[in-house]
Amino acid sequence: MYHPTVARLTYRALLGRRRAAILFTLPALLLLIAAAVRAFNGADDQIAADVLGGFALATMVPLIGVIAGTGAIAPEIDDGSIVYLLAKPVKRPTIIVTKLTVAIAVTMVFSAVPTFIAGMILNGNGQQIAVSYTIAALVASIAYSALFLLLGTVSRHAVVIGLVYALVWETLFGSLIDGARTLSVQQWALAVAEHTGRGDGLISSAVGLPVAVILLVAVTLAATWYAGQKLRTLAPAGEE
Template sequence: MYNPTVARLTYRALLGRRRALLLCALPALLIIVAALVRAMNGADDAVAGQLLGGFALATMVPLIGVIAGTGAIGPEIDDGSVVYLLSKPVKRTSIIVTKLLVATGVTAVFSGVPVLVAGFILNGNSQQIAVAYAVAAIVASIAYSALFLMLGTLSRHAVVIGLAYALIWEALFGSLVSGAKTLSVQQWALALAEKIAGSGADVTSDVALPAAVVLIIVVTVGGTLLAGQKLRSLTLAGEE
């Protein structure tokens, strides 16, 4: 299912100069803010949780997911270069799975690593907070990548829609509105962070862990299947 050629082309597209700068900007900001907060407040578990949950998991991770997920295939569909891939003897399911793996890897690295670093800066991983939020960021990366990859195949306005989702649904409703939290990737990932950190840490989710795991799987598998179905429906000139 994994195609090295498709992976190489996708990595090249995602890690080009412009997207690479965008992917680095938010992690760099997180680490800088973490260093400033530590310098001003010292090690504080509550503050660490607020920054890692309120900014990193609620805003940074979904935004990186938008950049990587939509960027893995959206531009190729928009400019028509996807025809190059479709004309090759490569299964369209393989194209989608490969692009999902690349998008997930990029999102996980640019999310999980800076969250872990920021967590150690903030409180030295006291109560496993740094590890808990880093694992949560990586798990959230899987669902976001599938979700935004699907969006990239469905709409030419995938980036705009993805940004609206990340900034309005995840950062705002997913953090503040009780009913919306159940359908928030952020809350599903927080359920795992809560389990890792344990009851002594101030890490909580409004979604139970079993339900969170099921929902992450459903979104990941469902998004991948829909993206694959959309790609299979695209036809080359001259195809019946």
């Protein structure tokens, strides 16, 4: 279910000059903010949680997920080059799983790693804040990558839809409407972070851990399966 050639081509597409610049900008901004906050306020657990929760998990992780998830397949569909890949003797689920694996890896590297470093800068992992938010970023990376990869297969406006979900639904509605929080990847990831933290109230989620885990797994699997089914409809005549 993993094809090295497809993976290599996907990495090359995601880490090209234009996308790489965007991918590096957000982590760099997080680290800059963390350094400035630490310089002006010293080590403060609450501030560390606010920065990591408010910027890293709520903004940086979903945006990187949009770039990596949609960028893993949407450009090939838009310019028609996906037809050449589909003409090869590679199963459609293998293509999707490979591209998802690459998207997850890129999202994790560019979101979880800087989240941990920023947490160490902010308060040296006091109250397990850096580790907890890093785990949340890792978990969220998987779900976001699957969701946005699916968007890349079903819509030519995947980036726009992904940005609306990440910045409007999760950040705005998720903070104002209780019901919206249940359908928020951010809240699911926060539930995992809350469970791994010290239980001092610095990290909290509107969703319980069992529900969060079930939804994370269900959404990831469902999005991956449907993306594979959608890709089948793009197959040349006579193909599977």
